[in-house]
Amino acid sequence: MPLSTPVARKEMHTRIVTCKGYLREDDLWDIEGHMVDTKPYRFENIDRGGHIEAEEPLHGMWIRLTINDRMIVQDAEASIDFSPYNHCPKINPDYKKLIGLSMGLGWNKQVRTLFRGTAGCTHLTELLGPMATTAFQTVFSGRNEGRKVEGKAEMGIKPKERPALLNSCHSYAPTSPVILRHWPDYYEGDEDL
Incomplete structure (x- = not known):
């Protein structure tokens, strides 16, 4: 059932977040997150040649996390294709700090601690939340497809x-x-x- 009919309004901003999970041929998992922010109007921006056109991405950012069956991050890569400032992409290498963390209970707290304030990019860090749920869905569904996972039962959960x-x-x-x-x-x- 869709939302109720809204009052008359004007679109001001669109954020699209896409997360995908992949089973790699080496039996690890890649979880990729992509975020794009656009505005339906042109606005000034010094770092991007004086302005950003309507529908041109203000933010265009990617993160790929490679995880194992226990959802421990084995590798991390961040990329900023579009940002409001030329300085933004310099933070990309810092997201390697995710290597070794578990995408389970406490993930969001660990992420907020690691990338608080000036230690991270607000938008890349926000993307890590939906990526965690995508990781769970990816690994859990992979287990349900009958793939043997480190000696665990087919569903990933023992009966008792x-x-x-x-x-x-x-x-x-x-x-x-x-x-x-x-x-x-x-x-x-x-x-x-």
Whole structure:
């Protein structure tokens, strides 16, 4: 169901974030994030020759993280194709600091600590949030496709092991019919669903 009809309005800014996950031939995973900001009008900008045209990217940024099956970052690369200042791309090499971090619990906090304030690019750092959920979806779906992952069960979860997804969102609440269907040992709701 779409959103309700808005009041009359004028578009002022568009941000497009695209995240993709890939299984590499060396059995590692690449997670790529791309962000583009545009405006529907021309505006002044000294570093870009005096102005930025309407619909020309104000920001155009990429990050690629290579991770293993445990979602530990093995390599990191950042690239800024478009930015409002010529100085912005100088931060790209600093994103190598992500190597060795786990994209699991605490990821966003670690990222905010590493790249707080002048230690990072606000937009590259923001991109790392949706990349983490993309990584989870990529690795989890790869496991579900029957790929053997470091000796784990086909679904990535042993039958009596507490599901990692438990309490992670509304549908994974212990009282949800989703938990009853997939992990009945962890279901805490009304059995009469």
